[in-house]
Amino acid sequence: MALLLLIETATDICSIGISDGTQLLALRESDAFHEHAARITGMIVACAEEAGVPLSALDAVAVSTGPGSYTGLRIGVSTAKGICYALQKPLIAVDTLQVLALATAHLEKRPALYCPMIDARRMEVYAAIFDADNRLIQPAAALRVEENTFADYFAKEQAIVFSGSGAEKCKAVLHSPLAHFSPVLCSAAHLMPLANAAFAAKTFADVAYFEPFYLKPPNITTPKKGLW
Amino acid sequence: MHVTILGIESSCDDTSAAIVRDGKVLSNVVAGQEVHKQYGGVVPEVASRAHQVHIVPVVAIALQQAGLRREDVDAVAFTRGPGLIGSLLVGVSFAKAFALSRGLPLIEVNHLQAHVLAHFAEAPKPSFPFLCLTVSGGHTQIVLVRNYLDMEVLGSTIDDAAGEAFDKTGKLLGLDYPAGPHIDRLAQQGTPRFDFPEPQIPELDFSFSGLKTSILYFLKKEMAANPDFIQENLADICASVQARIVSILMRKMEKAAQQTGIREIAIAGGVSANSALRKALEMSGKEHGWRTFIPRFEYCTDNAAMIALTGYYKHLRGQFVGQEVAPVARWSM
Numbered sequence: 001m002a003l004l005l006l007i008e009t010a011t012d013i014c015s016i017g018i019s020d021g022t023q024l025l026a027l028r029e030s031d032a033f034h035e036h037a038a039r040i041t042g043m044i045v046a047c048a049e050e051a052g053v054p055l056s057a058l059d060a061v062a063v064s065t066g067p068g069s070y071t072g073l074r075i076g077v078s079t080a081k082g083i084c085y086a087l088q089k090p091l092i093a094v095d096t097l098q099v100l101a102l103a104t105a106h107l108e109k110r111p112a113l114y115c116p117m118i119d120a121r122r123m124e125v126y127a128a129i130f131d132a133d134n135r136l137i138q139p140a141a142a143l144r145v146e147e148n149t150f151a152d153y154f155a156k157e158q159a160i161v162f163s164g165s166g167a168e169k170c171k172a173v174l175h176s177p178l179a180h181f182s183p184v185l186c187s188a189a190h191l192m193p194l195a196n197a198a199f200a201a202k203t204f205a206d207v208a209y210f211e212p213f214y215l216k217p218p219n220i221t222t223p224k225k226g227l228w
Numbered sequence: 229m230h231v232t233i234l235g236i237e238s239s240c241d242d243t244s245a246a247i248v249r250d251g252k253v254l255s256n257v258v259a260g261q262e263v264h265k266q267y268g269g270v271v272p273e274v275a276s277r278a279h280q281v282h283i284v285p286v287v288a289i290a291l292q293q294a295g296l297r298r299e300d301v302d303a304v305a306f307t308r309g310p311g312l313i314g315s316l317l318v319g320v321s322f323a324k325a326f327a328l329s330r331g332l333p334l335i336e337v338n339h340l341q342a343h344v345l346a347h348f349a350e351a352p353k354p355s356f357p358f359l360c361l362t363v364s365g366g367h368t369q370i371v372l373v374r375n376y377l378d379m380e381v382l383g384s385t386i387d388d389a390a391g392e393a394f395d396k397t398g399k400l401l402g403l404d405y406p407a408g409p410h411i412d413r414l415a416q417q418g419t420p421r422f423d424f425p426e427p428q429i430p431e432l433d434f435s436f437s438g439l440k441t442s443i444l445y446f447l448k449k450e451m452a453a454n455p456d457f458i459q460e461n462l463a464d465i466c467a468s469v470q471a472r473i474v475s476i477l478m479r480k481m482e483k484a485a486q487q488t489g490i491r492e493i494a495i496a497g498g499v500s501a502n503s504a505l506r507k508a509l510e511m512s513g514k515e516h517g518w519r520t521f522i523p524r525f526e527y528c529t530d531n532a533a534m535i536a537l538t539g540y541y542k543h544l545r546g547q548f549v550g551q552e553v554a555p556v557a558r559w560s561m
Binding site for chain 2 (some may be wrong): 008035038040041042055078079080081083085087088195208214218
């Protein structure tokens with residue numbers, strides 16, 4: 001049984017959990033705006049105390065890779081690296097969207113497609129599409145969601161269940177009766193199945209060089225060519 | 229009993245880790261970011277991402293070079309600010325998690341206070357009280373240093389930093405970023421025959437934005453008459469701009485020395501590598517009977533040794549912070 005610390009900071013919810021391979025021993029969540037950096041380690045301590053396990057007893061640290069908030073991912077991944085490096089524990093990287101799709105499928109139990117969505121400011125969302133067995137159908141992309149964005153799927157009578165922090169704002173433009181909305185949001189608790197599978201398969205990330213899944217290159221305005 | 233501090237610095241574009249034991253620097257590892265050259269300045273998002281891949285390697289190498297293990301660290305000191313928030317988040321989050329995991333106390337460090345304390349990395353060290361002019365790409369200030377942790381800012385820039393004046397001039401002249409070293413090198417082949425006005429700023433404060441504007445207008449005017457003006461006069465322009473930046477800095481330093489009666493005078497920050505500034509400090513020192521101090525280059529630019537050193541002095545006084553600490557972009561000393 002693998003004792004795992006679970007870190008999910010890809011969205012406005014800072015979520016920390018500890019699991020023992022079969023069940024969640026502790027969970028702490030905070031949606032305090034811009035407070036992830038201040039609160040995250042305190043939440044880890046609270047989880048460790050509730051679970052009754054010192055951090056040194058962990059088998060690995062699992063972190064949600066993104067896509068998501070750059071700031072949130074920086075905090076989550078740097079914290080995960082700090083613990084892994086300090087205690088020489090392996091790092092497990094789990095895809096934020098895949099985790100969300102799997103958790104939504106578990107709850108909804110529909111023979112549908114699953115489209116996890118992470119709010120990416122303005123009308124954009126980071127989204128991907130998975131089938132009911134959590135297999136990737138359409139890879140992650142930053143989408144500006146309009147009425148026709150998923151028209152090809154709906155034309156084939158394929159229902160899609162939308163979930164995550166980005167789903168709510170797309171409700172207004174997705175009118176198809178085949179569009180369903182689930183209230184499932186990102187949570188460290190959802191990391192469990194994929195993190196356990198990765199631990200069992202010994203699929204670990206490189207503690208030194210692992211980077212979050214930013215999805216988009218940095219937004220850079222190139223300087224004007226020549227001033228004269 | 230040894231006191232061993234791991235220092236972590238990630239306020240701008242350099243990721244650095246250092247080990248200081250009993251006030252002595254055992255290692256000081258810096259991973260720079262060449263990538264910003266192509267953008268003509270530090271791009272915050274690019275810097276933040278680079279810190280994420282540098283942070284573990286610099287800490288691992290700092291421990292290795294010090295000949296120590298993770299278990300030997302007694303406290304973790306980190307730059308809390310001021311700086312770029314995305315960059316700071318990486319170092320601060322890593323430092324907090326490392327300290328939490330090993331049950332170590334945390335020490336927050338003000339980056340500007342650390343620049344001053346870089347003077348205690350090695351001999352010769354100034355004695356208290358001394359004046360320190362901190363000049364870098366982001367900061368320009370005169371600090372009265374009464375003791376390790378007792379400092380007062382006597383004056384600072386009201387707009388651009390001195391290093392920014394170098395960089396912005398470099399941009400106008402088509403020089404690569406960072407422009408300071410290029411201007412310094414070119415200036416050595418030129419004469420300061422163009423006169424740029426010295427801003428009239430009260431007390432011990434500085435201003436460099438007006439200088440940038442007057443350079444821009446000067447170049448515009450000259451280039452209307454001769455499109456090749458920059459190429460033909462590059463060395464002289466660099467010498468003139470550099471001479472003015474240095475004279476602005478030195479005039480205020482002399483004023484501060486006069487007002488306080490202090491004759492222990494130090495320079496810190498990346499711009500202290502500038503050869504004209506070093507020469508001017510030496511000349512003024514001879515003239516006024518100052519003892520002058522400039523740390524070696526590796527302790528002038530952003531580095532974690534100065535963070536760990538500051539951490540050491542705070543450790544001696546039991547100045548620790550809790551795990552709820554978060555980085556701050558702005559933080560006056």
